Amino acid sequence: MTVLDERPPAFQDVAEPRVIDPGLPTADRTFRGVVRVIGLFVLLLTSAIGIFLGLQAVPTLQKYGLSFFTETQWEPRSNTVGIAAVFVGTIEVALVALAVGFPLALLTALFISEYAPPRLKSSLVSLVDLMAAVPSIIYGLWGFMVLQPHAIHLSRWLATYLGWIPIFHVDTDATSASWQQSSFTASAFIAGLAVSLMVIPLACAVMRGVFALAPLGEREAAFALGSTRWGMVRAVVLPFGRGGIIGGTMLALGRALGETIAVLLIISPTFDIKWNILSVGTNTFSALIAGRFGEATATQLSALLTAGFILFAMTIAINTVAAIFVNRSRSGAATEI
Amino acid sequence: MTDVMDTPTSGAAMPTLRVEYAAGERASGAAEIVPQLRSELGLDDQDAPLETPRARPLHQRSLDDNASLIGSAVGSLALVWLLYERVLPLSGTIGFVVCWFVAFLVIYSAVTSMVYPRPMVVDRIAQAVVTSGAAIVGFALAWTIIWIFLQGLPALIHLNFYTEDMAGVGLNDPLTKGGIKHAIVGTAIQVGIATAIALPLGVGTAVYMTEVGGRLSRTVRTVVEAMTALPDILAGLFVYALLIITLGWQRSGVAAALALAVTMMPIIARSAEVVLRVVPGGLREASLALGASQWQTVRRVVLPTAKAGLATSLILGIARIAGETAPLLIVSGASSFFNANPANEPMNSLPLFIYDAVRRPDGLTIQARGYGAATLLLIMVLVLFVVTRFLARDKGPSR
Numbered sequence: 001m002t003v004l005d006e007r008p009p010a011f012q013d014v015a016e017p018r019v020i021d022p023g024l025p026t027a028d029r030t031f032r033g034v035v036r037v038i039g040l041f042v043l044l045l046t047s048a049i050g051i052f053l054g055l056q057a058v059p060t061l062q063k064y065g066l067s068f069f070t071e072t073q074w075e076p077r078s079n080t081v082g083i084a085a086v087f088v089g090t091i092e093v094a095l096v097a098l099a100v101g102f103p104l105a106l107l108t109a110l111f112i113s114e115y116a117p118p119r120l121k122s123s124l125v126s127l128v129d130l131m132a133a134v135p136s137i138i139y140g141l142w143g144f145m146v147l148q149p150h151a152i153h154l155s156r157w158l159a160t161y162l163g164w165i166p167i168f169h170v171d172t173d174a175t176s177a178s179w180q181q182s183s184f185t186a187s188a189f190i191a192g193l194a195v196s197l198m199v200i201p202l203a204c205a206v207m208r209g210v211f212a213l214a215p216l217g218e219r220e221a222a223f224a225l226g227s228t229r230w231g232m233v234r235a236v237v238l239p240f241g242r243g244g245i246i247g248g249t250m251l252a253l254g255r256a257l258g259e260t261i262a263v264l265l266i267i268s269p270t271f272d273i274k275w276n277i278l279s280v281g282t283n284t285f286s287a288l289i290a291g292r293f294g295e296a297t298a299t300q301l302s303a304l305l306t307a308g309f310i311l312f313a314m315t316i317a318i319n320t321v322a323a324i325f326v327n328r329s330r331s332g333a334a335t336e337i
Numbered sequence: 338m339t340d341v342m343d344t345p346t347s348g349a350a351m352p353t354l355r356v357e358y359a360a361g362e363r364a365s366g367a368a369e370i371v372p373q374l375r376s377e378l379g380l381d382d383q384d385a386p387l388e389t390p391r392a393r394p395l396h397q398r399s400l401d402d403n404a405s406l407i408g409s410a411v412g413s414l415a416l417v418w419l420l421y422e423r424v425l426p427l428s429g430t431i432g433f434v435v436c437w438f439v440a441f442l443v444i445y446s447a448v449t450s451m452v453y454p455r456p457m458v459v460d461r462i463a464q465a466v467v468t469s470g471a472a473i474v475g476f477a478l479a480w481t482i483i484w485i486f487l488q489g490l491p492a493l494i495h496l497n498f499y500t501e502d503m504a505g506v507g508l509n510d511p512l513t514k515g516g517i518k519h520a521i522v523g524t525a526i527q528v529g530i531a532t533a534i535a536l537p538l539g540v541g542t543a544v545y546m547t548e549v550g551g552r553l554s555r556t557v558r559t560v561v562e563a564m565t566a567l568p569d570i571l572a573g574l575f576v577y578a579l580l581i582i583t584l585g586w587q588r589s590g591v592a593a594a595l596a597l598a599v600t601m602m603p604i605i606a607r608s609a610e611v612v613l614r615v616v617p618g619g620l621r622e623a624s625l626a627l628g629a630s631q632w633q634t635v636r637r638v639v640l641p642t643a644k645a646g647l648a649t650s651l652i653l654g655i656a657r658i659a660g661e662t663a664p665l666l667i668v669s670g671a672s673s674f675f676n677a678n679p680a681n682e683p684m685n686s687l688p689l690f691i692y693d694a695v696r697r698p699d700g701l702t703i704q705a706r707g708y709g710a711a712t713l714l715l716i717m718v719l720v721l722f723v724v725t726r727f728l729a730r731d732k733g734p735s736r
Contacts, residue, residue, distance in 0.1 A: 024630075024631075025630050027630050027632045027633075028630045028631045028632050030632070031630075031631060031632035031635070032549055032631070034541070035541055035544050035545040035548070035549055036545060036549060036553075038537075038538055038541035038542055038544075038545055039541070039542050039545035039546070039549075039553070039554060039557045040553075040557075041538065041542075042538070042542050042557055042560060042561060042564075042602070042603070042606065043556065043557060043560055045564075045599065045602075046560050046563075046564055048575070048579070049567075049571060049572075049575040049599075052575055052578040052579050052583070053571070053574060053575065053578060055578075056578050056582065103470065104470050104473060104474050105474075106470075107466065107467045107469075107470025107471055107474075108470060108471040108474045110467050110470075111467045111468060111470065111471035112471070114467075115464060115467055115468060115471075116471075126722070126725075126726055127475070127478070129653070129722070130478075130718075130719070130722050131474075131478050132657075133653065133656040133657060133660075133718050133721075133722065134478075134481065134482070134660075134715065134718060135659070135660020135661075135662070135688065135711075135714055135715070135718065136569075136660065136662070137660060137662045137688055137691055137692060137711065137714075138481065138485055138660070138711055138714070138715055139481065141485065141691075141695060141708075141711060142480075142481045142484060142485065145484075145488075146480070146481075146484055150430070150431060153429050153431060153432075154431055157429075157432065197477060197481070200474055202566070204474075228456050228457060228459070228460035229460055229463075229464070230456075230459055230460040230463035230464065231456060231459075231460065233463070251566050254563075254566040254567075254568075255566050255568075257568065258566075258567070258568020258569070258570065258571065259568070260568065260569060260570045260662070260663035261662040261663050261666075261688075261692065265692075265695075265696075286568055286570045286663065289570055289574065289667075290570060290663055290666050290667070293666065293667050294666075301582075304574075305574060305577075305578060308570070308571055308574040311568060311570075311571065312567075312568075312571050315566070315567060315568055315571075316563055316567070319562070319563035319564075319565075319566045319567070320559060320560075320563045322562075322563075322566075323558075323559045323562035323563050324559065326562070
C-alpha cells in the first residue's frame with residue numbers, strides 16, 4: 001500500500017517534519033506565569049516568615065548561646081532569659097489537649113461518618129465547621145469562667161487518687177475538707193482542656209473526611225460476611241483511615257502548640273520546669289510572647305522573636321509531616337463527569 | 338425502613354453525585370451543577386452506570402435494641418443515684434455522670450450478653466461509647482454558645498452599644514453610656530483590607546495547584562496545608578519583624594490587616610483548591626476542545642462553575658480571621674476612640690476590645706461590655722455560617 005504524498009510539490013522533498021505545536025498563546029503564557037508567581041509567592045512568604053524571625057534570633061543566640069535553651073527564668077533585666085520552662089509548658093499543654101481531644105475527635109468523626117442518621121450528616125458536618133470557626137478568645141473565656149470551676153474538682157480527684165504518679169502530684173492536702181481551690185486553678189491541665197476544644201474540630205474534620213472515603217464495596221463486603229457495624233468499622237474504616245487519623249492528630253498537635261489567647265487567659269505565668277500539670281501556673285511559647293510583648297525593650301523583643309522562631313520551626317515541622325500523611329490518603333485527581 | 342431508603346426514585350431522574358472532601362470543607366457549586374448540566378445536555382437517559390453508589394441504610398433499631406438501651410440507662414441511673422448520693426460519701430456532678438456512664442456500660446453489656454453473642458455486645462458498647470463521645474463535644478459547643486449569649490445580653494440590648502465609642506467613658510459607667518462602634522469599625526476595615534489582599538492570592542494559589550500543576554505545585558500544596566495550622570501569633574510576629582522593625586512603620590490598622598491576610602491566605606487557598614478540584618474535568622476538556630485557551634477556560638468555565646464554593650471558602654476565611662486576637666495584640670495598638678484611618682493612629686478591633694475588657698476586675702461594667710462584644714463577634718460568625726450554608730444549598734444557576 002503506497003502512501004500518497006498530498007503536499008504541494010514544493011514541499012514534497014522537505015525531509016524533516018514541520019513543527020505542528022504552535023506553543024502556548026501569549027494569553028496562556030501570561031496566565032501560567034502569573035499564577036506560578038502567586039504560587040511561588042506563597043512559598044516565599046513561608047520562608048520569609050522563617051527568615052525574618054530567624055534573622056531577629058541571631059543576636060539573641062549569639063548573646064546567650066546554649067544557655068538560652070537550658071535557662072528556665074525569663075528576666076531580661078538581670079540578663080537571664082531562657083526557654084526551658086516555656087518549652088516544657090508548651091509540650092504539657094499540647095499533650096493534655098491531645099489526650100482529651102484525640103479520643104473525642106475520633107469518636108465524633110466516627111459518629112458522623114458511621115453512626116449518625118444520613119439526614120443529619122451534613123448538618124453535623126457544618127456544626128463541626130462552626131466549632132472550628134468560633135473565635136478562640138470565646139473558648140478561652142468559657143474555659144476560664146465556666147470550665148475552670150468544674151475542672152478543679154476533677155483535678156482534685158486526680159490529685160487525691162493518682163497523686164502518687166508524679167505528674168498528678170500537687171503540693172497541698174487535696175483530701176482535707178477545706179481544700180485549697182487556688183492550688184488547682186490556672187494550671188496546664190485546665191489550659192489544655194480549653195485548647196482541646198479548639199483542636200477537636202480540626203482533627204475531627206480531617207478524620208471524618210478520610211473515613212468517608214473508605215470504599216463502599218469493602219464496607220458492604222464486611223456486612224455481607226456477617227460483621228456487626230463495629231466489626232466493619234474496625235476492619236474497614238479504621239485501617240483505611242489510619243493516615244487521616246495520624247495526620248489529623250498531628251495537625252491538632254500543631255494547633256495546640258501554638259494556641260495563644262485561650263492559654264493566656266487561663267494560666268498564671270510561672271518560669272519553673274514543672275512536671276505536675278495539675279498545680280497552679282505554667283507558661284507556653286505563645287502565651288509568653290503575647291504576654292510580654294507590650295512591655296518589651298529592644299533586647300527582650302529580640303529574645304521574644306527568638307522564642308517565636310523556635311515555635312515556628314516546631315510547628316512547621318509537625319504540620320508538614322501531618323500534611324504528608326493526609327495527602328497520602330487522598331488522591332489529587334479531578335472529578336470526572 | 339422505606340422512609341430512610343436512599344433508592345433513586347424514578348429510574349435515573351435525579352443523578353446524585355456524592356463528593357467527599359478530606360479536609361471537611363463542603364464545596365457545593367460544582368457538585369450540584371453537574372446534574373443540572375446533565376439534564377440540559379439531555380444525558381439523563383444513559384447515565385445509570387455513572388451514578389455514584391450510595392450507602393444503603395443497613396441498620397434498623399428493633400424493639401429489643403431500644404428496650405435494652407433505655408432500660409440500662411434508667412437502671413444504672415437509679416443504682417448510681419442510690420449508691421453515689423445516699424450510701425457512699427461522694428459528691429460532685431462530673432463524678433456522678435462518670436459513674437452513671439460506667440454503670441450504664443456494665444449493665445448494658447450484661448443485658449446484651451444474656452441474649453446475644455460477644456460480637457454483638459462489643460458492637461453495642463462501641464455504639465454507646467461513640468455516641469457519647471460525639472454528645473460530649475456537642476454539649477461543650479452548645480454550652481459555650483449559650484453561655485456567651487447569656488453573658489452578652491445585658492450590653493447588647495442597648496442601642497448606644499453599637500453607635501457610640503468609649504472615648505471619655507469610665508470603666509464603671511452604666512451600660513447606657515458609651516459603646517464599641519470604634520471596635521466594630523476597626524474590625525470591619527481590617528478584615529476588609531485583609532480580604533482584598535488574601536482573596537486574589539489565595540484563589541490564585543488554588544488555580545496554580547489545580548490548573549497548572551507540576552512538581553512544584555505539590556510542594557506549594559504541602560506548604561499551604563502546613564501554613565493553615567501555623568500559630569496565629571507567628572503571623573503577627575512576622576509582620577512586626579518585617580514592617581515595624583525592618584521598615585520602621587508604626588503599629589496601625591494596616592499592619593493588623595496584613596497580619597490577618599497572612600493568616601487568611603492559606604485558609605482560602607486550601608478550601609478553594611478543594612472546590613476547584615471537584616469541577617468536572619470534562620468541562621475543562623470540552624472548553625479546550627472548542628478552541629478556548631487555558632486562561633479562557635479558567636475564567637469562563639472553571640471559576641464560574643465553582644462560584645458558590647469559592648464564596649463559601651471566602652466566608653470561612655472571614656469567619657476565621659474576624660476573631661483572631663493574638664496577632665492583633667502584637668501589631669495593632671488598642672484605643673478607646675473612633676479611628677477610621679487604618680494608616681496611622683492605633684485602631685481598636687473587637688477581639689482586642691474583648692481581651693482588654695474581660696481582664697478588668699470583676700463587677701465593673703466594662704466586663705459586661707467585653708462579653709457583649711464577644712457575643713457580637715460570635716453572632717457575626719454565626720451569620721456568616723448561615724450564609725455559607727445558604728450558598729452551599731443554593732441550587733440556582735451560579736453563572
